[in-house]
Amino acid sequence: MSIEKIVSLCKRRGFIFQSSEIYGGYGAIYDYGPLGVELKNKISQLWWKSMTQIHENIVGLDSGILMHPKIWEASGHVDAFNDPLIDCKHCKARFKADELTDDIENTKWDTIKCAKCGTTGMLTDPRQFNLMFKTHIGPVEKDSDIAYLRPETAQGIYVNYLLVQNAMRLKIPFGIAQIGKAFRNEIIARNFIFRTREFEQMEMQYFVKPGEDDQSMIEWKEERLKFYELLGVDPKKVRLNEHGPNELAHYAKEAWDIEYEFPFGWSEIEGIHNRTDFDLLRHQEYSGKKMEIFDQQKNERFLPYIIETSAGLNRMMLSVLTDAYWEDVENNRIVMKLHPRIAPILAVVCPLIKKDGLPEIGKKILEILKPHFKVIFDQQGSIGKRYYRQDEAGTPFGITIDHQTKEDNTVTLRHRDTQIQERIEIEQLIKTINQNIEDYK
Ligand code: GAP
Numbered sequence: 001m002s003i004e005k006i007v008s009l010c011k012r013r014g015f016i017f018q019s020s021e022i023y024g025g026y027g028a029i030y031d032y033g034p035l036g037v038e039l040k041n042k043i044s045q046l047w048w049k050s051m052t053q054i055h056e057n058i059v060g061l062d063s064g065i066l067m068h069p070k071i072w073e074a075s076g077h078v079d080a081f082n083d084p085l086i087d088c089k090h091c092k093a094r095f096k097a098d099e100l101t102d103d104i105e106n107t108k109w110d111t112i113k114c115a116k117c118g119t120t121g122m123l124t125d126p127r128q129f130n131l132m133f134k135t136h137i138g139p140v141e142k143d144s145d146i147a148y149l150r151p152e153t154a155q156g157i158y159v160n161y162l163l164v165q166n167a168m169r170l171k172i173p174f175g176i177a178q179i180g181k182a183f184r185n186e187i188i189a190r191n192f193i194f195r196t197r198e199f200e201q202m203e204m205q206y207f208v209k210p211g212e213d214d215q216s217m218i219e220w221k222e223e224r225l226k227f228y229e230l231l232g233v234d235p236k237k238v239r240l241n242e243h244g245p246n247e248l249a250h251y252a253k254e255a256w257d258i259e260y261e262f263p264f265g266w267s268e269i270e271g272i273h274n275r276t277d278f279d280l281l282r283h284q285e286y287s288g289k290k291m292e293i294f295d296q297q298k299n300e301r302f303l304p305y306i307i308e309t310s311a312g313l314n315r316m317m318l319s320v321l322t323d324a325y326w327e328d329v330e331n332n333r334i335v336m337k338l339h340p341r342i343a344p345i346l347a348v349v350c351p352l353i354k355k356d357g358l359p360e361i362g363k364k365i366l367e368i369l370k371p372h373f374k375v376i377f378d379q380q381g382s383i384g385k386r387y388y389r390q391d392e393a394g395t396p397f398g399i400t401i402d403h404q405t406k407e408d409n410t411v412t413l414r415h416r417d418t419q420i421q422e423r424i425e426i427e428q429l430i431k432t433i434n435q436n437i438e439d440y441k
Helices: 002-011 034-053 070-074 154-168 213-231 279-285 313-324 358-371 382-391 404-408 426-439
Strands: 016-018 030-032 058-061 081-088 093-094 129-132 135-136 146-148 176-181 198-208 238-242 255-263 265-276 292-294 299-303 305-312 325-328 331-334 348-350 376-379 397-402 412-416 421-425
Touching: 002 016, 002 325, 034 058, 034 176, 034 198, 034 313, 034 412, 070 154, 070 279, 093 154, 129 255, 154 176, 154 198, 154 279, 154 299, 154 305, 198 213, 198 313, 213 238, 213 255, 213 265, 213 305, 213 313, 238 265, 255 313, 255 325, 265 279, 265 313, 279 421, 299 331, 305 313, 313 325, 331 382, 348 382, 358 397, 358 404, 358 426, 397 426, 404 412, 412 426
Parallel strands: 058 176, 348 376, 348 397
Antiparallel strands: 016 030, 081 093, 081 129, 135 146, 176 198, 198 305, 238 255, 255 265, 265 305, 292 299, 325 331, 397 412, 412 421
């Protein structure tokens, strides 16, 4: 299956649009349409619940996108958040150096073939390119007023962690979770919403005693992997992959990726990192403020170690969309087999015909269901076409009102994946739908 099929369905059904399309599009930025925003919200709410509701020692935070520029010096992003880039002088293609070699430092670039045009001897030496977007605070563009759009949400948590800990009277180990936008001036942005310049992260920073970090890392790897079962993606397409010593980010002692098998190969959706006390130590140094926590039992101060789980919401959504895409050749339809837990629309209410009082009954059913689920009403076109439209949108249930409804208060409940229809009483709808969400496989 190609990623183009997903792109096309996403546009057709209102999941995802290219940004600024009427102006020819804007590179590597996407807008989320009515179904896209519903799906994205459902995924992020599931993540939020699984972090902050299930774990009583994890609390939330929403810090600013713009922060003091010194934060990015302390974090290492001003110096170390660089991609070495290579250009081909022949065909003008641009590559990240690590796409062409595993050993950037020792590669003789004039002996390497261009991966696009195949010419040897035309590649430039690597040039460093910082991925942070710069802007200015205030009316005059002076160097001293430079601000950065955050490239990760994590730093907002580190600089607030003692305030949060004090306010919530948290005892170590504890976590702080945050969902928010991050920005990276990606040079090579590709694969639809996989790598974009504006994206959302769902990050949780877990503060532990030094020495308890390795065990915590093991626990969080397990815990995060389980989350993908809740999303309903095929477990065979999800795996953990450890970073080799050359792949580790500047802040990490140990790092694992949760990867999904996309049409373009196994790729990272989420990173789990042991950041040690690197960030807190650096903020202590750059701000001149103590970042240590006080252990009342031992009457001592120390810098906690941090285990980070950092997921990309957009990438997670792409894995969900890719996983759900099913060409039902036998029935000549495309179905998005989204788990009902995250489907943008849970049910469509369809009067079989537009007369004989059936639409009125449909509207009443809509009112009954609305407080419980995201439901829509559709009376346009043949019933078959209406069902197929909703199959592509990933709507798990179709509720049809026909003439029998007027006699015995029953409707048909159609199941998206099997197309099986069962006759049930209107007053049983909420219970039956809830049971089906629970039992969905
Ligand atoms: N705080 C750690 C951190 O930011 P990362 O591995 O650079 O670590 C974490 O990013 C996650 O953010 C990735 O696993 C990915 O899902 C998402 N992400 C990173 N860059 C992205 C981009 N350009 N477009 C979409 N998602 C991105």
